[in-house]
Amino acid sequence: MEIFSVPDVADPRLDDYRGLTDTALRTAREPAGGLYIAESTKVIARAVAAGHRPRSVLVQERRIDDIRAIVGDLDVPVYVVPDEVAEAVTGFAVHRGTIASMHRPALPSVSEVLEGASVVLILENIGDHTNIGAAFRAAAGLGADAVLVSPGGADPLYRRSVRVSMGTVFQVPWTRIGDWDAAVVDLHEAGFDIAALALSDDAITLDAYVAARPERVALVMGSEGDGLSRATIDGADHVVTIPMAGGVDSLNVASAAAVALWAVRR
Numbered sequence: 001m002e003i004f005s006v007p008d009v010a011d012p013r014l015d016d017y018r019g020l021t022d023t024a025l026r027t028a029r030e031p032a033g034g035l036y037i038a039e040s041t042k043v044i045a046r047a048v049a050a051g052h053r054p055r056s057v058l059v060q061e062r063r064i065d066d067i068r069a070i071v072g073d074l075d076v077p078v079y080v081v082p083d084e085v086a087e088a089v090t091g092f093a094v095h096r097g098t099i100a101s102m103h104r105p106a107l108p109s110v111s112e113v114l115e116g117a118s119v120v121l122i123l124e125n126i127g128d129h130t131n132i133g134a135a136f137r138a139a140a141g142l143g144a145d146a147v148l149v150s151p152g153g154a155d156p157l158y159r160r161s162v163r164v165s166m167g168t169v170f171q172v173p174w175t176r177i178g179d180w181d182a183a184v185v186d187l188h189e190a191g192f193d194i195a196a197l198a199l200s201d202d203a204i205t206l207d208a209y210v211a212a213r214p215e216r217v218a219l220v221m222g223s224e225g226d227g228l229s230r231a232t233i234d235g236a237d238h239v240v241t242i243p244m245a246g247g248v249d250s251l252n253v254a255s256a257a258a259v260a261l262w263a264v265r266r
Contacts, residue, residue, distance in 0.1 A: 016101035021091035036157035040096035046167030055101040063097035117145035125152040125223040133164025134254030140168035142261035147174040192218040196236035203241040
């Protein structure tokens, strides 16, 4: 690691960190530029431990020793900035003191992610980055072996997703699926039973599904507003619902994922 003092807000070396609060800008820019942003020493440490490579690190003076313990042996520039420069560049107060610009790794194939897995979480068109991060944290904490994300879903490596997940997006194998019909074929060839979590007249309860739990399970969760698409439900082997009370018909998608993953655990 090589340390540089950067007191100038306009310094081009800080360009990766500009406008981090602009969701539309970052969503378009980060994947195209082959980068993502990891915030806090805990998250950066998990990314590095997973084999991800930093492009650079922006750090405040008080966190230099913390970041040295993580990237000290790596060939990476570390830009030390005053607090006011960090805030002016990023657009927010950087309370955690460290942000890293990371090289975005190539995504594996669906078959590579499914190999050896017995419980898979599938997220269809989840547009909220907070929900994506929370779902990944549930997947990591409750034993999912992999996560599949639909093409229309939010980016698991977007800064908010990474932060909410507490860096668990780096430890759970994941990839994006392309065509849903092809994904169904891949899942069935790998021996998965596809359980669509949805409100439907022909749905069975989660506890009934668990009572006859298949060996390999793929739990499919739908978007926050519309739920699962008709095509996804039709392609599933079972439609499963979580019994609710109090006049509530459903849970937040990340909460539903946590309940379902806990129920199918072994």
